[in-house]
Amino acid sequence: MDDYPLTLTHVVERAERFHGGREVISRRPDGSIARTTLGACARRARRLASALAGLGVGDGDRVATLLWNQAEHLELYFAVPAMGAVVHTLNPRLHPDGLAFIAADAQDRVIVVDESLLEVFAGFGDTHPFEHVIVVTHGGAVPDGMADYEDLIGRGAPVAWPVLDERRAAALCYTSGTTGRPKGVIYSHRALVLHSMAAALPDQLGVSARDTLLPVVPMFHANAWGLPYAAALIGARLVLPGPRLDPGSVLDLLAGERVTVTAGVPTVWMGMLAALDAEPRRWDLGRLDRLIVGGAAVPRSLLEGYDRHGLTVIQAWGMTETAPLGSVGRLPEDLDAGESDERYAFRARQGIAVPFMDIRARDDDGELVAWDDTAMGELEVRGPWVAAAYHNGQAPDSFTPDGWFRTGDIVRIDHRGCLRICDRAKDLVKSGGEWISSVDLENHLMAHPAVAEAAVVAVPDERWGERPLAVLTLKDGARTDPEELREHLATDFARWQLPERFEFVDVIPRTATGKFKKSVLRERYSATHLEDHDSNGHGPDGGSDLL
CATH class of the missing domain: 3.40.50.12780 (ANL, N-terminal domain)
Known part of the structure; x- marks a missing residue:
């Protein structure tokens, strides 16, 4: 050939x-x-x-x-x-x-x-x-x-x-x-050529010449998820939003240019959903077929919110090191007629690896984990658009001896090969020798009607080693308290997994790419958390039995 x-x-x-x-x-x-x-x-x-x-x-x-x-x-x-x-x-x-x-x-x-x-x-x-x-x-x-x-x-x-x-x-x-x-x-x-072809596949991002594509994700961040090259390859109409990414400005473009596909991080779509809920008749989004969301785990509340407006959120996962597309959460055919909870449970995951992307996960003992949706391990990937090394040879231990990239994401993988990101390795909370997923807690907190955003971090604890602490912003005019939030979480989490402390703030600090800056939160609250505990390990609410 x-x-x-x-x-x-x-x-x-x-x-x-x-x-x-x-x-x-x-x-x-x-x-x-x-x-x-x-x-x-x-x-x-x-x-x-x-x-x-x-x-x-x-x-x-x-x-x-x-x-x-x-x-x-x-x-x-x-x-x-x-x-x-x-x-x-x-x-x-x-x-x-x-x-x-x-x-x-x-x-x-x-x-x-x-x-x-x-x-x-x-x-x-x-x-x-x-x-x-x-x-x-x-x-x-x-x-x-x-x-x-x-x-x-x-x-x-x-x-x-x-x-x-x-x-x-x-x-x-x-x-x-x-x-x-x-x-x-x-x-x-x-x-980049192979990435563009894979992104355009129907069961992946599905970019077509019939599409009008608006990448909200910046072109300075992982090539805008490869969407400009995919659009050029396929012949999609391209809408570039410039620096104005507030919800109203994005919605104006989506409606005015009759966009069919858009892509960005969850924080963008959370703000846009609030605007749509406030003024549901202001924007005609009848042409908008799908919103590709990546960069952080998507809470079920966000999926349900857009479903109310007849708009479909599709979750994807990737990293700068994967150019960035790694997996896409397209609902499989056998779930088309499934129960609502089953469908949402699948859509809240990060999806199945795109073609030519190999995945595996390895536990703390170095053993590969089973695809049983129970065992957790660090995700490792390889493929034709996955980095084999960093520029100037930085962080060589990010790559395994047999050529896989260590992502730092802790995952469960189900029988379909569908990923569920449980946490970043550095963000897992290890309390009393047991792991707690900050991502799961965050997503459930954001399903509470009063909560706008939630970030959960590990803080030191004299008795348990680490405990989860939740930092939250509330929706305009909304009120709640720690007791109500614990009751909300208790429907899905054991008592020992619940945060014993909640901090309410106006703004959660973010990185330049829109992710929660958990390093700042850990530093800010770790010292004060220890000060709030006595030598018997009693928390600020007087509770000591976490099991």
């Missing part, structure tokens, strides 16, 4: 030749809408590649982006890998010190910045010797010493794409760094 290279070049060329008229819609920082097409983005990418080469960008060089979900970002997604360089997406929500570290670790030579993010760039730009800074403007002036993005494209002559090896680097993304310094993951052309 023909040894045909699986490179993103073919994705870009297909978008240009076969899907050239498909719209790409971008919402600018000021809220205005800009419209272009996949064909125009691909043609401009040829000029952009020529201009970047004129600045000295060559094979393997890193071109950083500090951009929102916008058409210019898509053009860089096309141009940089297709010319043989590496597109490196930077997260503007990170601390300047983190951005400076990442830019240095990646050895970025050039950076493209949206003018609305120039202040973010100023926080770290002087610490790394970028050879060129290119600014995407929306009517503003380009600062001295920087280049104008449109001027560069205007001066570039269209290039013919070079023939590339499918195993060469195409893109670079860094982990969120919640357990240490961020680690770089380099994606090959082959990995």
Whole structure:
């Protein structure tokens, strides 16, 4: 058979030749809408590649982006890998010190910045010797010493794409760094092409040329879950929301552009559900077929909430290290006529591994766990778009001697091979020698009508080693108390599993990617928890018998 290279070049060329008229819609920082097409983005990418080469960008060089979900970002997604360089997406929500570290670790030579993010760039730009800074403007002036993005494209002559090896680097993304310094993951052309094909499969994310796709997940986070490349490959209409991701703005775009598929983390959809509940007739979402949700476990209350509005949530799991799609929770055919509780129980899981993704789980003794939905172990994965190592050889112990990636997620696997993420390894609570899942407690707490969000962390305990502590935000105008919350949890949990302390806050701290920042919560409450216990291990409510 023909040894045909699986490179993103073919994705870009297909978008240009076969899907050239498909719209790409971008919402600018000021809220205005800009419209272009996949064909125009691909043609401009040829000029952009020529201009970047004129600045000295060559094979393997890193071109950083500090951009929102916008058409210019898509053009860089096309141009940089297709010319043989590496597109490196930077997260503007990170601390300047983190951005400076990442830019240095990646050895970025050039950076493209949206003018609305120039202040973010100023926080770290002087610490790394970028050879060129290119600014995407929306009517503003380009600062001295920087280049104008449109001027560069205007001066570039269209290039013919070079023939590339499918195993060469195409893109670079860094982990969120919640357990240490961020680690770089380099994606090959082959990995991203195969990932795009798998994502588009009907029983996976099901991206079709008939779809209008709105990725709320940022293009600076794991390639927006691969959705821009999948859209270009298949010819889906693409809606890019820019920086405005408040519920009303997202709903306006979903309704106004008649979106059929959207994707993002649970926090986005929690806020959107509250807006829909408050004004159910304001937005016409009749075309919206499915919401892909990942990044954190989805509570049943969120599934039920969207079902009330006739909208379907499909849960997926993945990581930066898996490019990121790892599993999808599509309801199997035999459950179509199942009982409601059985269907929700399946939908609340993280799904079945996508094709070409191998999974297994290993317990504390190093033994592989049975797929009986009872035994727990750390999930290990391998596949054609799973990292085999981190950039610069960081954290080598994240990979097994036989080539599997240790995810750090503690899972149960049922007879179908369907994953249930019980916790991150570092977030499990070990109380009296028994494991308690913080994720299970969080999901059940968020099913309480008064609770908006809940995060559960382990805090030290003199008697039991660790105990779960719940940190909550309440819905506007709602009231509850620890006793009521314990009664709510007691329907599904044993007494010894229940948090003995609840903290009510206005905002739960989050990482730059929207996940709960549990390290901050553990640090904040660990010392005070010990102070609230006497030497007999009595909790603040006077209870001591936890079993």
